[in-house]
Amino acid sequence: MNAVVPLRTPDFSNAQLALIRKTVAADTNQDEFELFVHTARHLRLDPLRRQIYAFVYNKNDAKKRRMSIITGIDGFRTIAERTGNYRPDEDEPSFEIDAAAKGQANPAGIIKATVRVFKHSHGAWHKVTASAYWEEYAPLKEGWTETVQVENGTWPDGNPKFITKPAPGATRTLSLDTSGQWGKMPRVMLAKVAEALALRKAWPDDFSNVYAAEEVDRSRAADMTAWEAAEAGATEKRLAAIGQGETILFQFDPTGSLEPVPLGKIADRVAEFVERHREEVSAIGLFESRNRHSLRDFWARSPSDALEVKKLIEGAMRGAEQVA
Numbered sequence: 001m002n003a004v005v006p007l008r009t010p011d012f013s014n015a016q017l018a019l020i021r022k023t024v025a026a027d028t029n030q031d032e033f034e035l036f037v038h039t040a041r042h043l044r045l046d047p048l049r050r051q052i053y054a055f056v057y058n059k060n061d062a063k064k065r066r067m068s069i070i071t072g073i074d075g076f077r078t079i080a081e082r083t084g085n086y087r088p089d090e091d092e093p094s095f096e097i098d099a100a101a102k103g104q105a106n107p108a109g110i111i112k113a114t115v116r117v118f119k120h121s122h123g124a125w126h127k128v129t130a131s132a133y134w135e136e137y138a139p140l141k142e143g144w145t146e147t148v149q150v151e152n153g154t155w156p157d158g159n160p161k162f163i164t165k166p167a168p169g170a171t172r173t174l175s176l177d178t179s180g181q182w183g184k185m186p187r188v189m190l191a192k193v194a195e196a197l198a199l200r201k202a203w204p205d206d207f208s209n210v211y212a213a214e215e216v217d218r219s220r221a222a223d224m225t226a227w228e229a230a231e232a233g234a235t236e237k238r239l240a241a242i243g244q245g246e247t248i249l250f251q252f253d254p255t256g257s258l259e260p261v262p263l264g265k266i267a268d269r270v271a272e273f274v275e276r277h278r279e280e281v282s283a284i285g286l287f288e289s290r291n292r293h294s295l296r297d298f299w300a301r302s303p304s305d306a307l308e309v310k311k312l313i314e315g316a317m318r319g320a321e322q323v324a
Contacts, residue, residue, distance in 0.1 A: 012041075028054050049073035050072050052072065053071075073212055105138070112190075115194040115195040134190060140174045143177070147164050155318065190214075
């Protein structure tokens with residue numbers, strides 16, 4: 001087993017901070033930039049080596065504007081290496097392929113990718129396995145078999161505006177977004193997701209609220225700059241296209257994938273989880289710890305609903321303690 005690497009917080013020079021501000025954090029404001037740099041220092045990751053990114057969504061809408069801090073897969077591996085009890089798998093990722101699944105939304109017919117990592121614990125190496133399913137992470141574009149142009153108001157110069165709508169009787173279609181790396185190297189991209197899930201499963205505390213770009217943004221490839229990602233607003237556009245609107249990422253299953261939950265449904269989902277685990281207080285406590293940053297985000301966006309969720313969790317914890 002490797003020796004634990006001593007903690008050392010990176011100290012960026014003024015020139016490095018200026019370069020970070022102009023590149024991987026180009027769309028951040030002062031508060032966002034300071035939070036991003038603080039997070040990079042805390043995780044001991046280097047933005048200039050593309051280990052961590054700052055994505056700003058809805059940058060021109062103050063009410064919807066938000067920043068997401070995303071970690072590249074190399075950043076995940078760096079964090080795991082620093083635990084001193086991590087070993088990558090010697091074998092290649094494994095894939096389940098089904099020819100019957102091939103189509104516009106899945107050209108390679110990939111069902112899932114599976115990755116294994118090893119954690120040293122109690123004097124032995126233990127294998128930790130996780131799988132990522134294509135249908136849950138591949139960036140899909142919605143379309144229609146036939147569309148029509150419909151007039152929708154006028155421009156200031158008096159010319160008519162037109163919008164594209166599905167034609168009567170048209171069928172909804174889904175196709176893979178090939179604008180990024182998912183179309184070029186689908187196995188590599190899905191394997192990155194599986195690896196991130198395996199690392200989070202093995203070291204849940206170290207990877208709490210640390211998300212790989214492939215896990216979060218299904219609409220564009222991971223190998224894009226923060227500027228491009230912010231300009232595209234990829235995740236927000238995708239969520240809006242499928243009717244989810246503003247969402248926050250939660251992980252309900254400790255071994256499962258991240259799930260974007262619409263803001264208006266978070267309280268109900270958490271209530272369902274608490275009710276289902278009311279006799280298992282440890283599961284509720286771990287859920288709260290695992291999603292603590294998401295719950296803070298929920299508090300900032302919807303304080304009244306978040307307060308009710310807080311009361312619900314605390315009530316369940318107190319009730320279990322009284323029974324014990």
